[in-house]
Amino acid sequence: MKNIKILIYILLFSCSNMVFAQSIEIERIVTTNYPTLRAEFRVKDGSGKEVRNLSDLDFDLKDLGITTPFTSPNCPPDQSRFSLILIFDASGSMDNNISDESSNPPSRHTVIKNVAKQFIDQLPEGQFECAIGVFSKEFDYNQLLRFTTDKDSLKKATDYRLINATNYNAGFLGYNENDEGGAFGLVKDAQYKPVIIFMTDGYHQENQKHGAIKDGLIIQKALATNTTIYSLAIGPTAPDPTDTSLDPNSKAKLESISRATGGEYYENLLSEEKVSDIYSQILQSAKGFGTPAPCYIDFVSDCNDGEIEITYFGFNPSVTDKLAYIIPENLKPNLNITERSFLEINQTLNVPKQFDVRLTAEKNQMEITGFNASPANIFTVSDWGGSAPPFTLNKDESRIIKVSIKPENREFYGGTINFEGTGCSGLSMTPRTGFIFAEDIVFSNVNQGDQEKKTFTKRFCNLTDEPLNINSIIVSGGANQSDFGVTGQTKTLDPGDCIDIEATFRPTDQGDREALYTVKTNKGDFEAKLKGGGAGKPQIAATAARFEDVNCVNPKSTITVVVRNDGPVELDITNIALEDATNFTYTGPSSLKVAPNSTNNVDVTVDFTPQANGVQTTNLIFTNNSDDNEYKVKLEGEMLAVEYNVSEPNHNFGEICGNLGNPTTKTFTLSNVSSFGYNVIASSNLPEFKTDKSSYDLSSGTAVVTISFESNVNNTYNGVISLTSECGNINRTINVTGSINSPEVQSQAVSIAAVIGTAETSNVDITNPNSAPYDVVDAYVGDASKNPIPEFNVSATNFTVPGSGTYKLDITYTPNANSPVDKAGILYLVVNKPCNVTLDNINVEGKPTLSIANLSIADDNKDYIGRVTKIPVTLNGQTGFLSSGTNSVEFTVEFDEALLSPTNGTLVGTNQVSHKFNLNSPFTGTQTYNMEFKVLNGLPLQSTTLNFIKAEALNNSGSQSAGLNTDNGQFDLILVKGEATSEDLSASPGENFNLPVFILDENDNLDEQLHKDLRIVLQYNYTVMQPVDRNHAVVSDDIAELDITGEIKFSQNKKVNKTQSQFAFATIPMVAKLGNKKVTKIAVKSVDVLSGGVADFVLDTNDFTLTGVCEEGGHLRLFTLSEIEPSIKLTQNPIVSNTSIEVSTVENGIHSVSVFDMIGNKINLDNRIIASEGSYSVPFEIESLNTGYYLIFFQTPTQEFYKKIAIIK
Structure with missing residues (x-):
């Protein structure tokens, strides 16, 4: 398979060679050293390989189509570039101490800000761009700094403010942004190889909104964009144990993300020094990222933005690429002139005057090469304050020059002086000179x-x-x-x-x-x-006057007649009177004196108050001492009449739908025939008809009156609009009519409940309260904005609702399993006849109910103590469950911890266990999940209920998708109850017999594998029987115990006349002795399970009868434990320092001598077996014994004798 993969790769590479073409690509234009700009580019040959051995003879550079000089091309050999994205945790815990959870400084927030600033200062110039983002439960775009190379801006952005919460997904993918925001939203803008440094001190908080960490999606995006992720866990790594929302695997997932993308994960960063070291390591790695830096050429630009075109002639044919650029405003040199504009007043004509002006270069250096002035005969630069142009002003350097002004006439001169050079702005100044004079x-x-x-x-x-x-x-x-x-x-x-x-x-x-x-x-x-x-008779003078026109609105006009005396002496007026005292009124003094000189005038006031329309005239007569002793002044005025017209005397609105809140309007025009303005008052006799104003101003000649007709009550309306002029003497009326005929539907509320995954239909009565029918052309359930709600469907969209009748409409509600929330809407009925209206009086509510499944635990769960038992949990889906979107079930069960201990699931406290299982695919409606417990010895407790504490059906997003009915279960302990017994036996002294041990399995529950190690102890009278091939332990005067653990045979051989579950476990060889009783008891003292389960046994007792005993004088011969002398003696030899036991035989047969301490331990003796009749001495080494009491036993074929001795050292 590996060879096949290699072949595929070779084929891919060979195919890719066929599609490469010779090319030149301009990657960017660097403007930071303006006016010198740098064009970065790559030249690639036909195989896609970069050509870096370049000559300036191979290139041509044009800027905006103009050939431009440039430097020789340079291709840096060892530089690479990267796009750095710093993502900071803004949760409240970042205020905690760097090494613990206290609030003492230094805080984690302070440490990462300090280290980040140092890190930014160390970023290699020309090799990086950097962006900074902040996250808590969301990605905080208010604190976002997008990609920049400005280190001051970057360091300022690290002073971010804290918010709350920790959502890893928000940091990487954004919050509610379809996973297209956060750090990877910035990756899309990266120019170079993306590198993310993700810094957090907390654990991801998983809840219904945040969800689990999307580590798979994050890794997928990183690999698709060639992004390397470094993760720094600041502060202690243990989560808050009381916060169950925290994902305890957060840091492990963060480490997985970092390693999968070629980065690293760092934790336990408890000091600023450690964090700084990690940053240094990351920086060294990042410097090696990316492809080699492109080749570049430098050229000089002016102040304008441009577009360069580079042509490379090293290929045939040559290749060309273009790229536009923008010069940042903060790099363009500006000439600051103080004062740039000033005004000189009333300067002496034709005499030059000099003024100091300061020139300062801002933003960048510039060269001054000269100037031009307008008008040149008035304004000029008379002194450059140093060397004449051309000269250079460095950034922020100043020079004081002198500007000369020489006005030639008494007028205003506005001047302009334009400085020439490399500055981009501020090269003009406007000196001015002017005159102010009286x-x-x-x-x-x-x-x-x-x-x-x-x-x-x-x-x-x-x-x-x-x-x-x-x-x-x-x-x-x-x-x-x-x-x-x-x-x-x-x-x-x-x-x-x-x-x-x-x-x-x-x-x-x-x-x-x-x-x-x-x-x-x-x-x-x-x-x-x-x-x-x-330069010595008075001379009266006054001017005829006309009053301003009056009208019914302004019925009075007043004028002042100015009387003057043009003579050198005082003028004496003896009477002032009016010819018409009906329409004119004079109320001033009847006599006046006017001082000489026309500047000492006297004002006489007359009122015009006409009693009828039209023009009125009169004379104002002054009787005086001048040459004109009855001087008349003509007065004239006019009373204007009121008249206006109405454009339309009647208006019919026709038949319309109810329009309350949306009135229907019509207009008519009032035209003023009068020559003055006044108001016309409007009123309506019905409230359904209204005018847009109560008063209309006809000052401009016309006014438009808007009548509105508005009602929701079906009826025919006849009204009158009354118009009255402001003076109350001119009246007009407008007749208005209209009818309302609105389709209506009886209001009601419809509520439909449906199980998620199923549909539910409800019948709705569309009731028309009016006698007229109407046609519905569309019907649907929508929201308040009339957008259809997809969960609702109607049975018909086009129907007629009869007058005073009902149309029955079915509404079907189907809840959305992916968004099972209540839906409230309105049934919209779109009517087109008798008018277009949409009825919205029926409210519809859809209430989703969860589908139901049964989750149950059986009541017949049983097992042994010590076993690992499986307890099945059965899920049975009901209505709608298969379509509810459920893909997993999570539940918690409570139990008695004295009886059960869980071996799977998650233990909650001591008596609860939580389980989660995914549904089978496909899910057919029933599924069983097994809980596992170790069965404990909780006796006397024999059973426990298994109660559901919590049970949830969940969908893919972890939200509840269905309801669960739970049925609790029970576990019962399987008890092994039995009876341990032997059987009644008899034997004669000296006779060998078998002592059997039986186990009766009362419940038939004994398990060979579980109860394989049983310890059984028998108790009997050792004077009448003793084991042939083993030792026993004497526990009292005549009682001994025998442990037969090693003799147990777990076989299922049935004992004759015993039940099916009766087993013989052991058979012990015994010999009968002539003891102290004829009938004694054989008892099973104890039965214990040494390993495995627990069993409870009833211990039985059986009889042993000694047969064939000898009687003397009619009485049974029994051993009474009295000492017998001289049968047993203890002698010492002082010469040889030894001790021996002296005994003599008392009957035929084998005798033996034994010594025991008082707790039954046997003391070794030499030559203790006596085979023939006689007296014997048995050596007894007492030197090796401790001080204490001992028993010497002398055993004959039918009797036992003993002697108690004391050894004192």
């Missing part, structure tokens, strides 16, 4: 005592380009100051404008008279002269 005011001769008032034009002028604020004009001095007066005024005088000045002259003497006046402004005070000549 002209002399000269009166002709005036009679002494008379006054002349006159307006003199263009006496004060602003010949600049700036507005001028005039604050006041006053007579400010001079020899004849009291003879003159000026009218004060304030005004803003626009550039180039002059003002007229009103002045008075009343000479107090004859001859030349002179004074000064001053105009006070925001730019200073400007002064000029007042001049005039003083």
